Amino acid sequence: MVGATYALAHELYPYRPEAAREGHHPVIIIGGGPIGVATGLDLAQKGTPTLILDDHDGVGQGSRAICFAKRTLEIADRLGAGRDMVEKGVVWNVGRVFHGDGEVFNFNLLPEDGHRNPAFINLQQPYFEKFLIDALRRAEGEGKPIEIRGRNVVTGLTQTAEHVTLDIDTPDGPYQLTADYVIACDGARSPTRAMMGLSFEGRVFEDNFLIADVRMKADFPTERWFWFEPPLAEAPQSALLHKQPDDVWRIDFQLGWDIDRKAELDESRIRKRIDEFLPDGTEYELVWTSIYTFQCRRMERFRHGRVLFAGDSAHQVSPFGARGANSGIQDADNLAWKLDLVLKGLAPDSLLDTYHDERAHGADENILNSTRATDFLTPKSEMSKIFRNAVLTLARDHAFARPMVNSGRLSVPCTYDGMALNGPDALDGPARTRPGSPCPDAPLADGFLLDHLKGKFTLLALGTEVPEVESTLPLDHLALTDADLSDALRERYLGEAPQALYLIRPDQHVAARWPEADPAAILAALAIATGQS
Amino acid sequence: MTLNTQPNIPEPDGFYDELIAAHHGLTKDQSDALNARLILILANHVGDRAVLRDALKAARP
Structure with a gap:
């Protein structure tokens, strides 16, 4: 029998018995969390039919991830959910660091001008997930091939060279599905990973963190406040105060390793800690509390035949640096276009191996950063x-x-330096836009650059023309006019060069760049970028 | 740049005196903290990662 294991914030895709039909699907995604939905939405928008299976019928309660980075918002914009997130989210730029009872220093993220999105927003995870599901429903309404089935629990998985077979349990009993490819986005405790007997090795950090999200009317500024060794009686080793929408504040206390977990979760004890932490007499409501420990680890391979792992199922980091959900969304961004091209017969199956290569590189970078932060905190x-x-x-x-x-x-997207899909860098251009880099946004005469990079390969011409290229791959052309060539755009894409031609991947990473290129050179770079040479 | 392990401090006895005097009257904890701050200040002054790596290697027992 299928039972819920957590309470829902929003019931968004209730179980529908009539939907639980046997059949074959090109792609089945296990897990309707943010990574599963983002991947499914991206695939469906490209025209590849995708079925998402979730063991619940909505979005779980609890703020959980609250910090979403610019790159995530850019990807969400492409998927149709970014504006909702930014409108609801809290934008912050200033951080203060305290040690004991004194301020050590403060910093301003000083986001660079000329980007549509802020460096970060704070937003409770249930909102983030709901906006993605809203976008999924809109895509569904436009006839995009996407379906999500609630209360469909995957209980078994077998694969052959041709396809994957899934055993599914529902409130009305079991049935089977087959798929060309399966993406496991089922979280850090991934049942799929366990079913396949795959290991998830890494380092356990011996520390407990108490999260208390409180609702209060407070006139603290919208800043990130972080204390090392805060001056409290039962001193936690660190404390964090960070604002979320709806007058909710995240308070995070680092409690150490040897704690009585049950006693620490007692409401009166949590209130005692918070009372001491907040200014005298502050009234607040406890919205959500939790104690977490964490590990830094990743799977050895993110691809196992026709099964691919994305998000927390593939890699796990400490929350310091906001690299969990943000890196998972980059997995989705990386995997969707590759799988789409493979399923359409436009790229070889081996292109999917580069999903592991590129995202394991990203995971290693995140684990390194996260481990270093943790070693400084503890x-x-x-x-x-x-x-x-x-x-x-x-x-x-x-x-x-x-x-x-x-x-x-704080999370920034990685550059895929030295990776197999990178083509030539023939331009004496800025380092930040070398092949492998995520395209930095820039203002155009009309809107922003990234608005025009819509999930296809794109030839971007600055100060020159786009050559005519006959390719079987979907290819957009974007020739910028003199009116578009703002100082910001020049600084990010030209440097000292008078003109440039960029080949940009569907995930908005640079594939190759030249001062100018003939069709043969462009076709060669497209072949490299799709794993065909 | 390489790590200079040849004599480089004018009047070394005087420097040694100042180094020891800097710890005068401090507890072990305070002295440990002073040493840590001193290493960080000097390391920043050196700046060169290769030189710092060589210095760390030279200092290891």
Whole structure:
């Protein structure tokens, strides 16, 4: 029997007995969380039919992930959910770091001008997921081939060279489905991974963090406040205060390893901690509390034949740096176009191997950053703590020590340097737009650059013309006029070069660039970028 | 740049005196903290990652 294991914030895709039909699907996604829905939406918008199976019938409660980075919002814009997120979200730029009872320093993310999206927004995960489901429903309404089935629990998986067979359980009993490819987006405890007997090795961090989301009318500024060794009686080792929409604030206390978990989750005890933490007499309502521990780990391979893993099922990091959900959305962005081309017969199956190569590289970068932040937050030896506190002491008066203070290096997308899909870099152009880089946004005469990179390969011409190219691959042309060539665009895409031609992948990463190129050179780069040479 | 392990400090006895005097009257904890701050300040002054790596190697027992 299929039973819910968590309470829902929004019931969005109730179980429909008539939908649970046997059949074959090109793509089945296991898990209707943010990564599964983003991947499904991307595939369906490209025209590849996708079925999402979720073991619940809506979005779980609890704020969970709250920090969404610019790259995630750019991808969500492409999927049709970005505007809802930015409108609802809280934009923040200033962070303050405290040690004991004094401020060490503050920083401003100083987001670069000329991007449609802010550097970060804070938004409770249920909203993030709901906006993606709203976009999915709109796509469905426009006839895009996407379906989501609630209360469909995958209980078995077998694969042959030709297809994958799934055993599904529903409130009305079991049935079977087959698929060309399956994407497991079923979270850090991935049942799919367990069914396939795959390991998930990594490092356990011996620490407990108490999250308390509280609703209160407070006139704290919209800033990220982080305390090392806050001056509280039952001192947690660190504390975080961060604003979310709806007058909700995230409070996070680092409690250490040897705690009585049940006692710490007792409401009166949590209130005692919060009362001491907030200014005297602050009234608040507890919205959500949880204690979490974490690991930094990833699967050895993200691809196992016709089964691909994305998001937390493939890799897990500490929450410091907002690299969990944000990196999962980049997995979706990377995988959808590749799978779409493979299923349409426009690229070889081996293109899917590059999904592992590129995203495992991203996961390693995230795990490295996250591990370093964790080691700064929780020094692992006496001397490590002496150095940590020396950095914090020096940072008050000396600028040099401030970059060493690490309460989480905030998520930025990785560059796929040295990867097999990168074509030639024949332009003496800016380093930030070299092949493998995610395209930085820039203002155009009409709107923003990324609005025009719509999920297909795109030839982007700056100060030159786009050559006529006959390719079987869907290919957009974007020739920018003199009116578009703002200083920001020049600085990001031309540098000192007078003109440039960029080949951009469907996931808005640069594939190749030249001062100019003939059709043969462009076709060669397209072949490289789709794993055909 | 490479790590200079040849004598480089004028009047070394005087420097050594100042180094020890800087710890005068401090507890072990305070001295440990001073040493850590001093290493960080000097490391930043050096700046060169290769030199710092060589220095870390030279200091290891």
